[in-house]
Amino acid sequence: MGNELLEKYVLFRHRDVEDIHKIDGYTANDGYTALKKALETMKPEDVTNVVKNAGLRGRGGAGFPAGVKWSFIPKDIFPKYIVVNADESEPGTFKDREIMTYNPHQLIEGIIMCAYAVGAETAYIYGRGEFRTLFLGRLQEAVDEAYAKGFLGKNILGSDFSMDLYLHLGAGAYICGEETALLNSLEGLMGQPRSRPPFPAVEGLYAKPTVINNVETLTNVPPIVANGADWYHQFGTERSPGTKIFSLSGRVNKPGNYELPLGTPIRYLIEECGGGVIDGKAVKGILPAGASSAIVGPEALDVTMDYEAMAAAGTMLGSASFIIMDETVDAVWAAEKNVKFFKHESCGKCSPCREGSFWLTSVYRKLREGRGSKKDVEMLETIINQMEGNCFCLLGEFTVPGVRTSLALFRDEYEALARNGDEMAQPDHNLVLAEQMLNSQSKV
């Protein structure tokens, strides 16, 4: 059925087809035909090239072209690994869960094709700890079905290609969405990022070449291979082709996942898909990529949702989890919530992130409790300046834009709180005395 902009869903095919999560339902609706096509008619390089030509960009947040990533994998080092990043922990992002729950086979098919393309024989889906029910239930069932039908395991579909797919649950840490921390966690180490270089494509899991892709990215692969790169280019913009799932949440009437072509304006997502802001209030701010993005004001409503336009608007598309704040939302409260999240999730490896987020939380608490002063607002700025660019990985860096844009857009709210604090603070007795004395002396 699709929606107005999309005749048929590309990723959310379960919304069109009822029993697609079962293997019979999936195969009955052209499931695994792309895989068959790839294994029978295409060389591994061809698969990579199709994906490269389709311009599929990583849906995890960074938007790095998937085909290019695959082509970095050295040919002569074995074994290689595919790791699927299902550690969907960005606040406001809930797209991968829907894919894995309702359309798991399309993901599995994508994984197999990716493995075929780079020559890997082992793949892992790393999910956050909270996906326990899903990983033990539906997703595992889907994997078992795929094994039973011969889509996984030895000599897939009678070809020479064999591969295994394992599901692995983390313990629920935001940092494990960072690819190198994810690898550490998968290896049984502490979920802390590794220093780069070496990049995972060269030395990833168990120091072997590893492709790490997001769930949504790989779910895009089967339709691309089935229909070709040109077909894919009909969606989206020149440099951001394809469709994308947008997770809409916050103060809107109909929050949820919406699959739209890239390049759709934000206004369409809020007004048409989300049914507008609750009670028809005005939009105050938009967090386009969960907690880690810069906040944009209502003037950005007509920005199109693709990687380039969002970057030009001073923010990023990221995992496309749009959180909408309306005028009823307290901006400082929201920023504090963000910072608290980062403080809680900081892995503790590098000092700017560990101490910076801790300190920011303490200053925010002070402000919100009405004990803050103007100095504290300025201090927020210096703290994020001291963090920016100095952190080990992006988790620490992501703390900065939210606070920075919040300070820039809603400075008046901060200052109102700070004024409270200034009034409440007792004047320094000694300072007053000293001033009096200086005054009396100058009179003489």
Next chain:
Amino acid sequence: MIKEVVTSSTEIARAMGVTIKYFFTKPVTHQFPDEPVEVYPRFRGRHVLKRHENGLERCIGCALCAAACPTDCIYVEAAENTDDERYSPGERYAKVYTINMLRCIFCGYCAEACPTEAVVLEHDFALAEYDRWDAIYPKERLLEPHDASKVVVVRDDEVFVNVSRWGKK
């Protein structure tokens, strides 16, 4: 000759005049130790190791006083407090704390270096001993709350600089 007699007589008379003049003024000499001596509030006399209000020693045995001392007259050996034997708040206390008063020049650097304001130079200056060894004050003597009122009276002067201006720009 007569001139000499006259000049010497007048000189003697003038000298006697001075003597007689002072004869009627109040004497400068203090009848120490029968009478106490007056000192200024910031007079630096013998050291005292202070205690907290709850009776614990302020001294944490950090030996910064010994490090600051220009004459090396302070010797500190630290040890660790246990729950059963607690001398100071925190982990560390001074097991040995001695000051050689014969070496001390009462410069007050030790008090300045002290992070807990434990060692303070108070007003007692009567430090004569019969035995030179007694001039080496162990911790027990330094900790004593000493009563110097018999020998010292602290002048009740105005503080010259208002406290509020210390350290302020």
Next chain:
Amino acid sequence: MSDNTVTLIIDGHQVTVPKGTLIVDAAKQIENEIPVFCYHTKMDPVGMCRMCLVEVGTPAINRETRQPELDEAGKPVIRFFPKPMTACTTPVSEGMVVKVDSESALEKRKGILEFLLTSHPLDCPVCDKGGECPLQDLTIRHGPGNSRFDYEDKQRFPKRYPLGDLIVLDMERCIICTRCVRFQEEIAHDPALAVENRGRRAHIVSYTDPVFDSHYSGNTADVCPVGALTTRDFRFGARSWELTNAPSVCNHCGVGCNTVLSTRTGQIKRIMPRQNEAVNEVWICDKGRFGHHFNGSPNRLTTPLVRKDGELVEASWAEALDLVGQKFAAIKEAGGANALGGIAGARLSNEDLYLFQKLFRDVIGAHNIDHRVGLSATLEDETAYTVGVGCGTDLSRTGKGAAILVIGSDLDQEAPVLYLRVAGAAAKRGARLINAGGRQTKLDAQAQTSLRYRYGTATHLALGLLASVVEQKLVDEAGIEARATGFAELKKALQNYATAKVADVTGVDAEEINAAAKAFAEADNGIIIFGLEAGNDSALRAALEALALVTGHAGEADNGLIAVLPHANSRGAADMGVVPDRLPGYAPVDGEAGLSAQEMLAGESGLKGMLIAGVDPAAESEAYQAALEGLDFLVVQELFLTETAKLADVVLPVKGAAERDGTFTNLERRVQAFDIGVPAPGLAWADWLVLVAIAGRLGAEWLYASADGVMAEITQQVPLYAGMEFENLTAPVSLERKTSHYIYEGMSFTADAREGVQWPTLAENNAEGGPKLPLRFIEPAPVAGDEDGFTLVGSRFLYDGGRLLAESQVVESRIRQPQILLSKLDAQRLGVANGDEVTVSQNGVSVALPVKINRMVAEGTAVAPRNVAGRPVEKLVGPGGVYATVKVEKT
């Protein structure tokens, strides 16, 4: 500019460094300090603390032409990275420009320091690290002047949290650089520490049993850049600026770690490692660090004691020495020189040992001297003289291309710092490590090949390896003929040691023997290390010597043999000729050899008088005690009133190593000088001075005034020690070597970096055209048939029952008590649990020992510590023996 160097510009200075150097190390060359917390030169960089952020730029490359872009002046355009880079993880590249002192870099540093200080307590006045703390130093140099963080919001952790018996953790001070965790993992290979939880709640934990179970835990306090980890021993002992530091050498084992004695008011407050890349790098083990309390012990002897009416009473030196002189002269008069004998401990310095043998040989006229009792009886080594490791051997650099063969040694227990270096060579630097032993040891985890032979077949294995090398034609026969004699005879003898046969005898897989032989023979450099469990077996030593010569791994640096000798100066005791059949420098004695220690202590030796210095045979066995009781006159030079001293007629108090100067020769033949650190208790004299005085009472006129005077004579009399005057031994290392040395970040003392001097072996002389070496073959002892029962191994443990260690209360809980380690299955079979007592018996001798279940022990094997109270194992395996087949029954 060669291919292996890179030239870059740091703060305007041009620097040329080897490829792969990290920026942080390159900056040291121009002394532009890049501050670090988490980076340590001995560990892999992690880039966690972000303190070393610098601006880095590289020459811009034109995309089309692939050529460096040039500006108008013709200079390459430098493109700076948008973000600052961590100098500790970024290797240098050609043409790189680094800004360490730029405004923005300084600003970053200030910011990071402010972050680190937000949760750091203001403990400096009570902190042991205060005064030598990198955080303190860097805060003063780079940090903000004031604090903006709210005191109430500081994260609180419990203070004084014990991490085991030796280390105390103060988590509030920790800045989570994980140097301690990484030291334990990467260098000590005891992953006893870990970080738990995340973010600001992250903290250091240890879950081993006992807590923080490692022989190297003290080093974590050294590497800690703040005062988070402190040692229980030094805690609040003194402020760092109050300490006086004397360079010394550890006297607990043969490795000869360089140490610094930090003293105050005549007491040792702590012992720190002193850097010597050739010996201990920057580490020492916990025994060396915490086992110093014997120096200031109240149990030390302070005056000479003389036996009067059956009681030892205090006497003056003159009285005691006169008595010794009279009695020795009388005994010599009555029974001849051979009625006198002497045993000297291998803990004495070279000077003492030289004079000891000189006293007996020149003044008394007897060769009845020895040092081989107690642990020294388990391993002797003459191979060092012929094919010992070459001069300039540096295990801290041994890596790719080198092979290390360890035979019969639990290095982690016998020579801990040697373990660190061997394990590091294998695990970190890629050397091929072959660990051959009768049981599993910690080194197996780092070894690529583990050869597990049956006890008693080590020699067969060595000959098997040698035969396999010859069989696989991995030898340069012409080269061997040029250097050694007897190759043809050796080859003939080796025909009986075909791999298959050896495999059968030893129980090692034939293919593994061949592979190990191949790996060792083909390596560029080869080092053979053998220890206590190899047994005191001259056949094995001959086989290993031949293996080194045949494979060409002899006579040059990083090649040769190392015997893991038990004591600080075991090597020196042999060098100085404190053996009945060798003069100093390994020359054979003229005429008949004297009595060995075993013979002297056998009871019917014919000895009337003895001089025993620094060794306690009476504690070893009752037979020795009886033999000593049977003497007419016994003189003992000792630190403590030991079992032997209690039997003496005259006891002479001597100085410990920290109280005097002297030299030790370590197991790599490195002669190292140590200085005086603390005053001696009471009237104690240095051993050499006591010997001078005794010689004087016997009519000799010795004019030695100091230890270096004795050494001056040694350099004249013993050709091996030529050039080893104190002046040379204590000379600081050359400036050139010093630059490559690691600096003690923050430490209040500057290490007096001496490296010591090694003496050259025969193989090295031979490589330079000296005489050929004989290839020896000694038929190994026949292998005993399979007997029922357990193989009991008397092995050495680090914390044993030695007299010196007993004085250190801080390690008391770790000292081994008599016990028997059994595998879990064996314990179940015997129906015993931890702590139950079993009777261990052999040939009518039986001892009762409590059981401890240990997962490292294999089935059918029982391991028991030697040199512990009562010496139970020695009763079963013999004083110099290693293993025996015993019956174990539940008591």
